[in-house]
Amino acid sequence: MKNKKQIGKALxxxxxxxxxxxxxYEDKEDAVLASWVNQCSFEPPAVTIMLAxxxxxxxxxxxxxxxxxxxxGKDSKDLxxxxxxxxxxxxxxxxxxxVSSGHHGIKILDDAVACxxxxxxxxxxxxxxxxxxxEIVNGKILAGGEPYTHVRDNGFNY
Numbered sequence: 411m412k413n414k415k416q417i418g419k420a421l422x423x424x425x426x427x428x429x430x431x432x433x434x435y436e437d438k439e440d441a442v443l444a445s446w447v448n449q450c451s452f453e454p455p456a457v458t459i460m461l462a463x464x465x466x467x468x469x470x471x472x473x474x475x476x477x478x479x480x481x482x483g484k485d486s487k488d489l490x491x492x493x494x495x496x497x498x499x500x501x502x503x504x505x506x507x508x509v510s511s512g513h514h515g516i517k518i519l520d521d522a523v524a525c526x527x528x529x530x531x532x533x534x535x536x537x538x539x540x541x542x543x544x545e546i547v548n549g550k551i552l553a554g555g556e557p558y559t560h561v562r563d564n565g566f567n568y
Contacts, residue, residue, distance in 0.1 A: 434516045471542060476516060
């Protein structure tokens with residue numbers, strides 16, 4: 411790769427949103443901050459998400475073939491702060507948050523701008539991440555407001 415530093419700066423300029431992907435399988439549930447999300451189809455309505463191969467939530471998505479995409483808002487700083495750190499062992503990642511139960515019993519973050527409940531239509535390994543195509547089976551506006559968008563200084567790290 412030629413000029414990796416300049417490529418990283420240019421790649422980081424791709425704008426993205428911030429999202430929390432929630433997942434559940436049997437009695438296990440998890441959530442992970444995600445930014446690589448895009449709509450990919452009108453009919454059926456579908457989105458793509460990317461999850462790092464090392465993320466435990468990825469295994470729950472694959473086991474259940476479902477996930478919820480919680481769309482964060484400009485004013486979602488408390489939710490962002492909550493998901494920047496891992497919970498203490500034995501403590502639910504959802505402790506202290508307003509949540510409801512959605513499709514497949516997967517948690518919805520009630521303070522998110524909106525949510526999209528998805529069933530996995532396809533998954534493809536891509537380098538150190540896995541691409542999931544989620545067919546949207548339900549969705550709604552929650553707290554409302556403008557979605558959070560950002561750009562990164564370097565496209566080679568979060």
